[in-house]
Amino acid sequence: MRIHTSAMVLAGLLAAATACDGSGSASTGDGTGARRLKVVATTTQVADFARDIGGDKVKVTQLLKPNVDPHDYEPSPADIQAIAEADVVVENGVRLERWLDQTIKSAGFHGTLVDTSKGVPIRKGDGTEEEAAGDPHIWHDPKNAELMSRNIAAAFEATDPSGKAAYAANLASYTTKLDRLDSWIAQQIGTLPAGRRELVTNHDAFGYYIDRYHLTFVGSIIPSFDTSAELSGKRLDALVAKIKATGVKAIFSESSLPPKTAEAIGKQAGVKVEAGEESLYGDTLGPAGSAGATYIDMERHNTTTIVTALKG
Missing domain, CATH: 3.40.50.1980 (Nitrogenase molybdenum iron protein domain)
Known part of the structure; x- marks a missing residue:
């Protein structure tokens, strides 16, 4: 995947990555004096999970816009800058974001990378190279969405221990919603x-x-x-x-x-x-x-x- 950046842009990104708020943290304020984690989420789905789990303790930058195909995405210089400044990067995993490894390398990112597919049973591909990692569309089972959300919560808690109670409460609330969704879908399909x-x-x-x-x-x-x-x-x-x-x-x-x-x-x-x-x-x-x-x-x-x- 091609990444169009210039030496000047990359230099600016590296400078931004090392900039902080005066306390040595890359977190951002919300205007009230509270600190929020800077989170970059790749896809629309994991960005939605991150917002629900993080609540007002995180600031989520979503790379892919709605109705943009993630299979053939080309990251922009702005994406690289956002990753350079992030505390946490959240990805779908299962090689959906084939462009992400090079983007992270270009950004000089040293924060926490969360592969939300960890622990999810992956459907096997057809044996071809393009399906070697398996089926990346894991979110279409709400039980997988629960695992993905749990992985995000664990990363937020590890990066920001002071917010552990809030992340745990948000996860519990969202899990309840996902359980209700799962039951509702099963009932509808049952008709x-x-x-x-x-x-x-x-x-x-x-x-x-x-x-x-x-x-x-x-x-x-x-x-x-x-x-x-x-x-x-x-x-x-x-x-x-x-x-x-x-x-x-x-x-x-x-x-x-x-x-x-x-x-x-x-x-x-x-x-x-x-x-x-x-x-x-x-x-x-x-x-x-x-x-x-x-x-x-x-x-x-x-x-x-x-x-x-x-x-x-």
Whole structure:
């Protein structure tokens, strides 16, 4: 992944990384005299977790913007500067952020790096190089989201021991919300007849959701965990045939991917395509005010969209 920086920019970043607030800390104030951890979070999902766990004790800089595909991201000089100044960097892990290692090196970061995937059972890939690390879309199971949040809380507590009680309380509160979400999704999926629990998506991003709620994955337009994988006409023809054979009720487009190919496949197969506002949030949350503005909003929107479409 290319990183466009100049010697002058990097020099400025290193100077910023060593700057502090007079106490030797890289933390920032909130105007009340309290100190907040400087946190950089890579993806929209882990940034949302970090904000919930950190509360008013952290200042979160989110690198990826809503509806930006994380598989093919190119960090900016501003991203490098934010990492250079951070106390904690939070990543999804499972090689979703393939660009992060070089970015951290360029920034001269020496704080705490949190791999939120630690302890999460990872779905295996298909044996190809691009899927060697396994399926990175771990957040689509709320139980994995709990583990990810716990990893974030542990890092915040280790970096800022004085805030341990607050981080623990926030984690407990958020875990309760995730448990409720998990139960709600299971109940909603349970309303689908057994023969209507089949998914076709833009790319293979919903495996953890499918496993958790006992759905059947028929196929994806991009047959890979990675959205940058090449399309194959032969594979697309095979997917159309499979859709017709299984009686799938809908194809689900994704908010961060163009719907054109999904719509073409839907036309050939004679099934509805859920696109536009009814797209699923796969790799990214939506912007503020959207149906996918937070992780919990995203999973509720996805579930409602899936259940409504599959009921026909």
